[in-house]
Amino acid sequence: MGTFNETEFLRDYRKNPDRAFRQLMDGFRDRVHLFCLRAAPNRDDAEDLAQEVFIRVWKGLGRFRGDSSLATWIYRIAWNVCASYLEKKGRSPELTTYMEEGEEDTEPRLVASSVDAGMKQFEDRQFLEYLFESLPEAHKLVLTLYYMQELTYEEIAAVTDWPMGTVKANLHRAKAKLRTAAMEELEPAD
Amino acid sequence: MLERIDCQAARELMDRRDPFSGEEGGRLKAHLESCPACAAEARMEERLRSIIVPAELPSPSPGFELSLKARLGIGLEPRTDPIARWGWAAAILTLAVLVLPYVTRITEAALRVVSDLITGLAEVFGRAGSNAEPIIGQLSQLSSPENVMMLNLVLGAIVLLGGIVAVGIAERR
Numbered sequence: 001m002g003t004f005n006e007t008e009f010l011r012d013y014r015k016n017p018d019r020a021f022r023q024l025m026d027g028f029r030d031r032v033h034l035f036c037l038r039a040a041p042n043r044d045d046a047e048d049l050a051q052e053v054f055i056r057v058w059k060g061l062g063r064f065r066g067d068s069s070l071a072t073w074i075y076r077i078a079w080n081v082c083a084s085y086l087e088k089k090g091r092s093p094e095l096t097t098y099m100e101e102g103e104e105d106t107e108p109r110l111v112a113s114s115v116d117a118g119m120k121q122f123e124d125r126q127f128l129e130y131l132f133e134s135l136p137e138a139h140k141l142v143l144t145l146y147y148m149q150e151l152t153y154e155e156i157a158a159v160t161d162w163p164m165g166t167v168k169a170n171l172h173r174a175k176a177k178l179r180t181a182a183m184e185e186l187e188p189a190d
Numbered sequence: 191m192l193e194r195i196d197c198q199a200a201r202e203l204m205d206r207r208d209p210f211s212g213e214e215g216g217r218l219k220a221h222l223e224s225c226p227a228c229a230a231e232a233r234m235e236e237r238l239r240s241i242i243v244p245a246e247l248p249s250p251s252p253g254f255e256l257s258l259k260a261r262l263g264i265g266l267e268p269r270t271d272p273i274a275r276w277g278w279a280a281a282i283l284t285l286a287v288l289v290l291p292y293v294t295r296i297t298e299a300a301l302r303v304v305s306d307l308i309t310g311l312a313e314v315f316g317r318a319g320s321n322a323e324p325i326i327g328q329l330s331q332l333s334s335p336e337n338v339m340m341l342n343l344v345l346g347a348i349v350l351l352g353g354i355v356a357v358g359i360a361e362r363r
């Protein structure tokens with residue numbers, strides 16, 4: 001990502017759309033695709049979502065005023081596209097209201113002891129992937145934004161439309177769940 | 191000698207974007223070397239990161255960009271390179287050559303209809319008693335080969351001019 005030049009891109013968007021498109025793809029294609037995979041683990045669906053994101057990005061660029069960074073603006077569109085997709089799948093409550101849910105509602109899914117005994121035979125990586133996949137989509141999306149290391153907490157708040165405190169609390173909670181479950185399972189206290 | 195930090199400070203540093211950068215990163219490293227619990231936590235953090243955002247990001251299928259470009263209409267606009275310019279000119283000229291005979295045949299017929307109509311009317315009015323004979327004579331010549339050729343040339347010039355303007359517009363885009 002590092003080489004993405006926002007000013008150059010916005011200039012090329014009008015004068016040299018081919019080059020601007022190349023820049024957009026080099027800068028964001030795989031990241032937006034990864035983000036969409038968090039909402040739609042099915043590859044075809046994820047690609048459709050990513051296409052939708054880039055179509056909205058491209059068509060909306062004329063209205064981009066630079067109030068936020070381009071990355072924030074793009075992920076905000078991606079977030080909205082994924083949210084509508086999840087809503088259609090009847091999964092929207094986890095994206096919009098899971099903060100209001102009792103902690104207990106989602107906790108048991110991630111407690112290592114609730115995982116099948118067979119799970120223990122999984123390789124570490126597969127086990128962690130399994131834990132991550134069992135998280136609510138909103139957690140997966142926010143953790144992905146966080147670990148991409150592109151956006152600050154403030155920017156993640158702008159993407160999700162959650163207050164900063166909510167972003168931090170959710171990230172912290174999701175990470176804590178993953179770590180606790182994984183450490184209990186993979187690194188038993190010696 | 192780096193100032194020692196406690197576990198809570200270490201966890202806070204681990205939460206940063208780039209935990210091992212700068213002087214604080216050095217303190218964190220030093221702490222991790224002496225604290226197995228935080229070291230395990232850091233290892234776990236790294237594993238989580240590598241699973242959630244792998245170093246090698248999964249790319250979409252090979253047709254992804256092509257289909258996106260097609261849907262956005264990028265790369266479909268006429269370019270201003272010489273080949274395209276001459277292509278435009280050739281296409282317009284070909285069209286003119288193909289269309290011109292039809293156009294002129296139609297105009298020739300139209301001229302004849304107009305001249306017949308006016309001649310007919312003039313004859314009717316002429317019988318009413320005026321000396322319109324010279325005018326009728328001129329009007330019956332309206333669809334003469336000379337006139338048709340003249341119109342051919344005028345129409346041809348208009349089509350060519352239109353072609354040149356079209357190429358000009360295409361080039362400017």
Ligand SMILES: [Zn+2]
Pocket residue numbers: 196197198200221225227228229
């Ligand atoms: Zn420690």
